[in-house]
Amino acid sequence: xxxxxxxxxxxxxxxxxxxxxxxxxxxxxxxxxxxxxxxxxxxxxxxxxxxxxxxxxxxxxxxxxxxxxxxxxxxxxxxxxxxxxxxxxxxxxxxxxxxxxxxxxxxxxxxxxxxxxxxxxxxxxxxxxxxxxxxxxxxxxxxxxxxxxxxxxxxxxxxxxxxxxxxxxxxxxxxxxxxxxxxxxxxxxxxxxxxxxxxxxxxxxxxxxxxxxxxxxxxxxxxxxxxxxxxxxxxxxxxxxxxxxxxxxxxxxxxxxxxxxxxxxxxxxxxxxxxxxxxxxxxxxxxxxxxxxxxxxxxxxxxx
Amino acid sequence: xxxxxxxxxxxxxxxxxxxxxxxxxxxxxxxxxxxxxxxxxxxxxxxxxxxxxxxxxxxxxxxxxxxxxxxxxxxxxxxxxxxxxxxxxxxxxxxxxxxxxxxxxxxxxxxxxxxxxxxxxxxxxxxxxxxxxxxxxxxxxxxxxxxxxxxxxxxxxxxxxxxxxxxxxxxxxxxxxxxxxxxxxxxxxxxxxxxxxxxxxxxxxxxxxxxxxxxxxxxxxxxxxxxxxxxxxxxxxxxxxxxxxxxxxxxxxxxxxxxxxxxxxxxxxxxxxxxxxxxxxxxxxxxxxxxxxxxxxxxxxxxxxxxxxxxxxxxxxxxxxxxxxxxxxxxxxxxxxxxxxxxxxxxxxx
Numbered sequence: 144x145x146x147x148x149x150x151x152x153x154x155x156x157x158x159x160x161x162x163x164x165x166x167x168x169x170x171x172x173x174x175x176x177x178x179x180x181x182x183x184x185x186x187x188x189x190x191x192x193x194x195x196x197x198x199x200x201x202x203x204x205x206x207x208x209x210x211x212x213x214x215x216x217x218x219x220x221x222x223x224x225x226x227x228x229x230x231x232x233x234x235x236x237x238x239x240x241x242x243x244x245x246x247x248x249x250x251x252x253x254x255x256x257x258x259x260x261x262x263x264x265x266x267x268x269x270x271x272x273x274x275x276x277x278x279x280x281x282x283x284x285x286x287x288x289x290x291x292x293x294x295x296x297x298x299x300x301x302x303x304x305x306x307x308x309x310x311x312x313x314x315x316x317x318x319x320x321x322x323x324x325x326x327x328x329x330x331x332x333x334x335x336x337x338x339x340x341x342x343x344x345x346x347x348x349x350x351x352x353x354x355x356x357x358x359x360x361x362x363x364x365x366x367x368x369x370x371x372x373x374x375x376x377x378x379x380x381x382x383x384x385x386x387x388x389x390x391x392x393x394x395x396x397x398x399x400x401x402x403x404x405x406x407x408x409x410x411x412x413x414x415x416x417x418x419x420x421x422x423x424x425x426x427x428x429x430x431x432x433x434x435x436x437x438x439x440x441x442x443x444x445x446x447x
Numbered sequence: 448x449x450x451x452x453x454x455x456x457x458x459x460x461x462x463x464x465x466x467x468x469x470x471x472x473x474x475x476x477x478x479x480x481x482x483x484x485x486x487x488x489x490x491x492x493x494x495x496x497x498x499x500x501x502x503x504x505x506x507x508x509x510x511x512x513x514x515x516x517x518x519x520x521x522x523x524x525x526x527x528x529x530x531x532x533x534x535x536x537x538x539x540x541x542x543x544x545x546x547x548x549x550x551x552x553x554x555x556x557x558x559x560x561x562x563x564x565x566x567x568x569x570x571x572x573x574x575x576x577x578x579x580x581x582x583x584x585x586x587x588x589x590x591x592x593x594x595x596x597x598x599x600x601x602x603x604x605x606x607x608x609x610x611x612x613x614x615x616x617x618x619x620x621x622x623x624x625x626x627x628x629x630x631x632x633x634x635x636x637x638x639x640x641x642x643x644x645x646x647x648x649x650x651x652x653x654x655x656x657x658x659x660x661x662x663x664x665x666x667x668x669x670x671x672x673x674x675x676x677x678x679x680x681x682x683x684x685x686x687x688x689x690x691x692x693x694x695x696x697x698x699x700x701x702x703x704x705x706x707x708x709x710x711x712x713x714x715x716x717x718x719x720x721x722x723x724x725x726x727x728x729x730x731x732x733x734x735x736x737x738x739x740x741x742x743x744x745x746x747x748x749x750x751x752x753x754x755x756x757x758x759x760x761x762x763x764x765x766x767x768x769x770x771x772x773x774x775x776x777x778x779x780x781x782x783x784x785x786x787x788x789x790x791x792x793x794x795x796x797x
Contacts, residue, residue: 342532344530348533349534350498350520351498351499352596353549362545363534
């Protein structure tokens with residue numbers, strides 16, 4: 144990569160008459176390419192976000208819309224114990240999903256990446272199939288699977304492991320299950336490239352030094368893949384934090400995550416300023432977590 | 448110190464036979480090389496010894512003890528990988544102490560052992576460095592130290608010098624030999640570089656197409672190759688196909704030569720290959736009536752500074768001869784010359 148950019152640099156240097164013909168404000172080729180995505184990013188992401196930020200300080204007219212203002216009321220609502228509990232639950236739920244998902248995905252990917260190529264391809268295709276299903280379909284499938292009338296508990300009753308069929312949703316458990324289903328392919332696909340590139344002689348070296356395969360996995364493979372694992376954790380966590388459908392469909396109100404609470408405020412309680420304030424808050428939490436985790440990896444990891 | 452014994456070892460990957468009936472008895476405390484071209488099965492054989500692969504058939508013994516069914520982590524071997532395989536999340540001394548940590552050796556002792564080994568490999572000051580801060584040569588030495596930390600029964604090195612530049616490689620060859628002599632540990636090096644095998648080892652095991660072609664000292668293998676493959680793979684040789692007879696004659700398309708009869712050729716005439724090393728072959732100005740000589744035409748003379756290569760065509764065979772450089776040759780390209788073939792040239796069964 145470095146040599147490539149050096150080469151490019153060298154080629155621009157060798158053509159001074161073209162570059163001198165340009166006006167100083169005229170962007171070069173590399174910058175030009177960045178203009179359309181730049182406009183899209185600013186116009187479709189930054190501007191709406193700033194508007195949302197502004198709205199979060201507005202005054203909400205009771206039983207009405209909102210008027211421009213500057214007040215911190217919406218943010219002060221956070222200190223309500225009900226909200227704080229919801230926030231804590233939401234973070235714990237997302238952390239659980241993230242940890243469980245990645246701890247399943249890492250060994251899974253590790254084993255798959257060591258299979259024959261002909262065995263790997265169908266598994267990857269299967270994972271991609273899950274991605275083609277929409278969240279709505281996944282959610283409804285789980286409502287059926289976990290229902291009292293047609294769900295898996297009936298199967299357990301047949302097998303004699305349960306006395307009578309029960310509804311396994313709405314519950315936090317159901318949310319975790321569906322979210323795992325949804326996030327697992329993403330987690331696998333993120334960690335697949337680094338794991339398949341992983342030097343197979345590392346666990347072998349551990350073996351010749353006396354480590355059992357399982358211990359070699361935990362003492363060598365996992366630490367060596369730490370940056371990869373952490374980025375997968377962050378990815379799934381942010382995914383879970385942003386998920387709205389699963390908690391809504393499969394959870395009780397007390398299991399609702401921040402995203403559901405935001406929707407609830409914005410759409411059903413038409414308290415747009417409070418919803419905006421919560422969104423800003425959620426965004427800050429996400430950024431803070433990502434920044435903190437990145438810093439932690441850089442500080443402790445030997446290879447960044 | 449351990450002697451290594453392999454008996455009827457086979458390794459199959461599906462229908463492919465990577466190792467075919469290998470029998471080896473390698474003495475303790477020696478520097479042993481597995482030499483062969485890529486794809487010859489030398490690495491597979493090496494992995495069978497280390498326990499990273501399990502043999503499909505046969506027995507492997509360390510010091511008479513059957514280890515065939517044991518996985519790598521239950522055999523006491525120290526291995527240096529081609530990629531060095533140092534653990535990136537551990538620093539130098541933690542890498543060296545990894546095996547000791549598994550055996551619950553206290554930290555202070557682990558560190559002491561690591562420092563001791565770092566002194567052995569002449570890198571005493573890098574104990575606390577990260578792996579990424581080391582150069583290629585330093586990484587290799589650390590990998591060596593890590594492999595030796597457990598006082599292994601067998602010290603295994605997989606193409607240890609292939610990633611180093613030429614100068615450093617030669618230096619490391621000497622150092623490895625010195626280290627091996629100092630420790631007296633039975634050492635196996637896998638290599639495809641015949642020069643490396645010749646300079647480093649006490650015993651060379653030549654492997655091709657999954658089978659052992661020859662086992663012997665480097666000089667033995669060079670002077671008395673057992674098969675055509677060995678003669679061709681190790682050093683340069685002029686190979687002539689023909690028929691050998693017990694009376695000490697070798698007949699081929701270009702004539703008849705007088706050759707010392709080898710042990711295997713005591714009874715009947717049989718097809719044989721004559722191996723004449725370039726330095727054995729003498730090229731002289733043409734003279735009639737010379738015993739054991741062939742006539743040929745000089746096609747090319749290449750002066751390499753240290754030595755001179757002379758290519759001579761005789762009949763349908765191209766011969767190569769090595770002469771000392773800087774000496775008056777007495778012939779030039781296009782001249783007809785005599786090729787003198789010594790009686791001591793090695794005759795092997797075809």
